[in-house]
Amino acid sequence: MATAPKPKKPSSSGGKSKSNKSLLKRIGKFIAKCIMWFFIVSIFLVVLFRFVPVYYTPLMFIRLAEQVCDGKPLKMDHKWVSIDKINKNMVNAVVASEDNLFMEHHGFDFNGIIKAYEHNQHRKKKIHGGSTISQQTAKNVFLFPSRTYFRKGLEAYFTVLIELVWSKERIMEVYLNVIEMGDGIYGIEKASQTYYDKPASKLTKAQAASITMCLPNPRKYSPLKNTPFYQSRRDRILETMTQLGDVKFTKKKD
Numbered sequence: 001m002a003t004a005p006k007p008k009k010p011s012s013s014g015g016k017s018k019s020n021k022s023l024l025k026r027i028g029k030f031i032a033k034c035i036m037w038f039f040i041v042s043i044f045l046v047v048l049f050r051f052v053p054v055y056y057t058p059l060m061f062i063r064l065a066e067q068v069c070d071g072k073p074l075k076m077d078h079k080w081v082s083i084d085k086i087n088k089n090m091v092n093a094v095v096a097s098e099d100n101l102f103m104e105h106h107g108f109d110f111n112g113i114i115k116a117y118e119h120n121q122h123r124k125k126k127i128h129g130g131s132t133i134s135q136q137t138a139k140n141v142f143l144f145p146s147r148t149y150f151r152k153g154l155e156a157y158f159t160v161l162i163e164l165v166w167s168k169e170r171i172m173e174v175y176l177n178v179i180e181m182g183d184g185i186y187g188i189e190k191a192s193q194t195y196y197d198k199p200a201s202k203l204t205k206a207q208a209a210s211i212t213m214c215l216p217n218p219r220k221y222s223p224l225k226n227t228p229f230y231q232s233r234r235d236r237i238l239e240t241m242t243q244l245g246d247v248k249f250t251k252k253k254d
Helices: 013-048 058-069 088-098 110-122 133-142 149-165 168-178 188-196 205-212 228-244
Strands: 180-182
Touching: 013 149, 088 133, 088 168, 088 205, 088 228, 133 149, 133 168, 168 188, 180 188, 188 205, 205 228
Parallel strands: none
Antiparallel strands: none
16 A cells, blocks of 8 residues: 655745845844934034034043053043134144145145155155044044044045034134143143143244144143254244234134
């Protein structure tokens, strides 16, 4: 008597395929939501900081963490002041030293970037950034110090945003209020009080140039030193300040 054939077990490959597709779909949705929320939050913050002072930045907290790890006393001296309480000498000095074309470009100095790239190809030990004041402001307010292409991409994104939403005067105001100007010292008001015992509104041309010459490495250099090296850097900034003249801001229309 012939026996009936045994029923075949359903193949599990089809179920696994559907499960993998479902997983990939969920991952895709999650990534899309993250990207959407990133754009929403980033645009909100840029609009918010057009009007609200920036009291803290990622770098400030990174420096605090470094102080804890090194067993040093915690130090974060920062005081926000409006740009009308910052002497024009300081504005002229940072433009002369950091970004001659600040009032003309839209966030990026492409010639400066190319020159910095060519320099860095030949001199690896002394890296030139080629970043504008707008780029430095975007990095200081929204990002973290890093030389990765990912961070540079985010920096470019935030630079475009602040150039679109903020005025040049606001970019300068935020820049001068958040930039690192010494060990645990942030912003020109605290730097001016620490080094010269006066408010930023009273800075002379020479004092503004002295503070500015330290910006490439503010925890290493000091505006109070008067060696030939420091004097030559200060004199170059003062000469450029004279050549460029006063920076004149125009209000951004709402």
